[in-house]
Amino acid sequence: MRRWLPSVGLLGQVVAILLLTMLIEFGVSTMLYERASEFSVRDDEARRLAEHLVISRRLLEDRPPAERPALAHELTTDRYEVQWDGAAGVPPAVEPALDPMRRQIVDWEPTLRTGDLRLRLISPGRSSKVRGALRLRDDTWLHFRTLDAVARLDFAFERILLGLVPAVALMVLGGLMLRRALHPLRRLAEAADRVGHDEVGAVPEGGPREVRRLVGAFNRMQARIGALIEARTQSLAAVGHDLRTPLARLRLRTETIASADTREAIGQDISEMEAMIASLLAFLSGDNDPExxxxxxxxxxxxxxxxxxxxxxxxxxxxxxxxxxxxxxxxxxxxxxxxxxxxxxxxxxxxxxxxxxxxxxxxxxxxxxxxxxxxxxxxxxxxxxxxxxxxxxxxxxxxxxxxxxxxxxxxxxxxxxxxxxxxxxxxxxxxxxxxxxxxxxxxx
Structure with a gap:
């Protein structure tokens, strides 16, 4: 970021920072929302499974063993598969990862506490299915498994993109407002670039307080520089006049010198001094040439x-x-x-x-x-x-x-x-x- 930020304007940097902040905030909010949705799905799934197990156990316990396989088949839905196993044997114990779900189920249906409810994962991962067993009164087992994943963390990209639409609209609106707020800075930069080339007047003060202070400081600095240059110009004009006057008197006095060689040598020295003064004044007055x-x-x-x-x-x-x-x-x-x-x-x-x-x-x-x-x-x-x-x-x-x-x-x-x-x-x-x-x- 340090490499490209200096090449981007102030407006671009502010917009980029705001955009990055909004994206981070939106991403974190989405993750938290999806996480909350996951817990909501688990809670809802536990309630449905609890209700189905209570009904299935009651119906199976009321039927003779011969009719239970057929009844279990009828109790199978598109969400849960139910089977009855009259054979002896104890299913595996509850898997520790599913302890929270088991507590949710028995909290919804306290009668299942006496059924030795056992749960296990069929395919561990984000989209996991659960199988389990519930003991009946005659020590036989009601076996079941979920046909849909009960624990999923699904990022809905369509929902994310839809949520980004107002964020982008707000960024565009914010960029336009920032552009308007930074307009005085552009005027200030243009005025500063003209200093030394064209006549620059006072820059209108506007924008946020800090920008107004900066523009005001520039105007005061420009006034001070103008005053210094004006004073220097007047000093140079005075120096040029004061130096040329005695040189002119010296040139006149050389005419009274009898020796032609001496008169010519002094005249050359005076011409050299005049040329030196002219070149020096021309150079020093160049920055403030009134022409x-x-x-x-x-x-x-x-x-x-x-x-x-x-x-x-x-x-x-x-x-x-x-x-x-x-x-x-x-x-x-x-x-x-x-x-x-x-x-x-x-x-x-x-x-x-x-x-x-x-x-x-x-x-x-x-x-x-x-x-x-x-x-x-x-x-x-x-x-x-x-x-x-x-x-x-x-x-x-x-x-x-x-x-x-x-x-x-x-x-x-x-x-x-x-x-x-x-x-x-x-x-x-x-x-x-x-x-x-x-x-x-x-x-x-």
Whole structure:
């Protein structure tokens, strides 16, 4: 049970537990009922046998020995066979297993106490038949045997199945009621799954008391998280502004430096600091990006990035349709693709951007001809603040957040980013976006 219960929902587990409990209760009740019926059958059989023995003994004792065999034959019924034996000899003693039945018989007919009533089983088992003997006044014996089983424990499966009908109906009704009671939990699970992807409002509180408490706790937790993110966003905006202001003053003051080499070196340091601040703020604000999704021609964006690269003197090429509209966060997606293209140009002699709509997904591939990345480091390089100096060279600008920023932006769109080494050399970065992000209409 421990193996399959975790894979079943809460509703299924509750219904299974209730069903098992009802089946056990029904089975035990049925066994007790059948056992009680067995004792009732034995008691009824003892009463009938007692009455038949009293009548048979009285009639046989009143007849001469010559007429007793024929009379015994007439006293035989479809339930009891009666015989008279005038020969001498004592039948076997009472079998201990039938002592309770013998007591029942003599309790019904006390006159049989003087008849030395003896009982034995013919075929021991559940469906047993009984034979016996009763002494008459002239010391002859009246022999008898039952033609039907007197002790049976018969489970009536038709009765069991009929009794299960209301149990199943009650289980269905109980399952529907439980489903309704657990509906708030489903709403809570859906809301929790949307946290971090979509704007989630307060979940309506309903259902049993414990469920209402859980939903209320989730709403309060969500409010606290929202407040923390808002505070962090405001802090980042303030930090970005405060850092950029002195950097701008420094850039202006470099213009007063007479030495061109010194002025250029200080300008490069300032540019590096600005790039580091921009990448850090972009990464830290990614979880709470206020930008909304809008229609974006992804093909035009990819082609534009390639044109910008060629204008800067790099070798770059775009392969794909002329137009492909999706609903995406424009700035975040542009930042992600720019980082991938810049990495390809930085570590390789050229870059190729391929865009291909497919079955249910849209795939973007950015290929370079650089040295690649060791296979064991392909997943590690997507983590923040990771540099791979031996494989990719020293990145002198930024904190190593280019790829993590791209991962963050693509994940926000429900997509994935993976890296792989090309057999012919170089690296390929593959973005897969779900086709559900397609705009209402697009051109290829």
């Amino acid at each position: 909304k999704s809008s229609a974006l021609d992804l093909a035009v964006l990819c082609a534009t990035l390639v044109d910008d690269a060629t204008d800067r003197g790099h070798e770059a090429r775009y392969v794909g349709p002329d137009h492909l509209e999706l609903r995406l966060r424009r700035l975040a997606m542009k930042r992600a693709l720019t980082n991938l293209v810049d990495n390809a140009l930085k570590y390789g002699a050229s870059a190729v951007v391929e865009l291909a709509p497919g079955d249910g997904v849209v795939t973007i591939r950015v290929l370079d001809t650089g040295p690649g990345i060791p296979d064991e480091q392909l997943a590690h390089v997507l983590e923040p603040f990771v540099r791979l100096d031996p494989a990719r060279g020293r990145d002198t600008i930024g904190f190593g957040l280019g790829l993590p920023i791209a991962v963050q932006a693509i994940k926000a769109e429900g997509g994935t980013l993976t890296l792989a080494n090309r057999p012919e050399g170089g690296l390929v970065a593959t973005i897969v976006l779900p086709i559900t992000q397609l705009a209402a209409g697009h051109k290829t």
